[in-house]
Amino acid sequence: MTDILKFSIPGKPEYVGTVRLAISSLANCAGFDIEAVEDIKVAVSEACTNVVCHGKPNREECYEVDCEVGDGRITISVVDRAGGYDMANYQRPVLDCDCPKEGGLGLFIIKALMDEVDIFSEIGMGTSIKMVKYLSRI
Amino acid sequence: MSLQLQSSYNNELDQWELTAKGEVDISTAPQLRKYLDGAYQEKKADILLLLDELNYIDSTGLGVIIGAFGRMQESENRIKLVNPRDNIKKLLSITSLDRILCSDC
Numbered sequence: 001m002t003d004i005l006k007f008s009i010p011g012k013p014e015y016v017g018t019v020r021l022a023i024s025s026l027a028n029c030a031g032f033d034i035e036a037v038e039d040i041k042v043a044v045s046e047a048c049t050n051v052v053c054h055g056k057p058n059r060e061e062c063y064e065v066d067c068e069v070g071d072g073r074i075t076i077s078v079v080d081r082a083g084g085y086d087m088a089n090y091q092r093p094v095l096d097c098d099c100p101k102e103g104g105l106g107l108f109i110i111k112a113l114m115d116e117v118d119i120f121s122e123i124g125m126g127t128s129i130k131m132v133k134y135l136s137r138i
Numbered sequence: 139m140s141l142q143l144q145s146s147y148n149n150e151l152d153q154w155e156l157t158a159k160g161e162v163d164i165s166t167a168p169q170l171r172k173y174l175d176g177a178y179q180e181k182k183a184d185i186l187l188l189l190d191e192l193n194y195i196d197s198t199g200l201g202v203i204i205g206a207f208g209r210m211q212e213s214e215n216r217i218k219l220v221n222p223r224d225n226i227k228k229l230l231s232i233t234s235l236d237r238i239l240c241s242d243c
Contacts, residue, residue, distance in 0.1 A: 108232075
């Protein structure tokens with residue numbers, strides 16, 4: 001049994017914090033511990049930031065944050081129609097050196113914090129980042 | 139969900155001491171960039187970023203700090219993060235930025 005929640009957010013920087021608060025509250029209600037809530041919050045916020053950064057042509061357009069809660073996990077998809085990008089061009093940020101580069105950190109952080117991450121991007125259409133976090137079984 | 143910044147120059151230690159309170163994300167990162175650049179342009183010296191009261195930083199905020207780190211490297215100055223909270227320590231560790239930006243975190 002799962003519950004589905006859908007948010008539609010204008011692609012503006014000032015609303016990323018609002019999504020962060022909403023997702024924290026949702027993950028907390030779903031029974032995740034403080035550290036997992038923080039991981040989910042950061043990952044979703046990074047996905048939203050990605051939309052806002054890369055969706056420049058039409059910032060007014062909304063993107064969707066769809067959440068599915070239940071069955072011991074939370075699944076969150078951040079879906080935009082901002083034109084997509086070529087995933088083949090994504091390069092893991094170079095961090096193990098004395099001169100790290102700006103940028104490219106967002107997807108890297110999402111992958112590090114969530115249990116499963118799937119990214120679909122279609123050039124000319126948009127991008128979907130689907131993330132799953134499981135409730136830890138004690 | 140805002141960011142408050144305060145800076146002062148420590149003449150004894152020849153360094154900037156900049157306190158960041160609140161959250162650094164895509165909406166507030168430009169404010170941090172402007173502040174860091176402003177201080178460094180006024181006086182080229184090391185910058186200590188005091189993070190005791192910073193609740194949140196994301197990749198855009200880390201990007202701003204990396205950018206400042208790169209620009210300061212040319213004149214052999216450093217930017218150091220002091221007292222980050224556990225959630226921020228985790229991000230710094232994941233990204234390996236703790237190795238270059240922290241001396242004690």
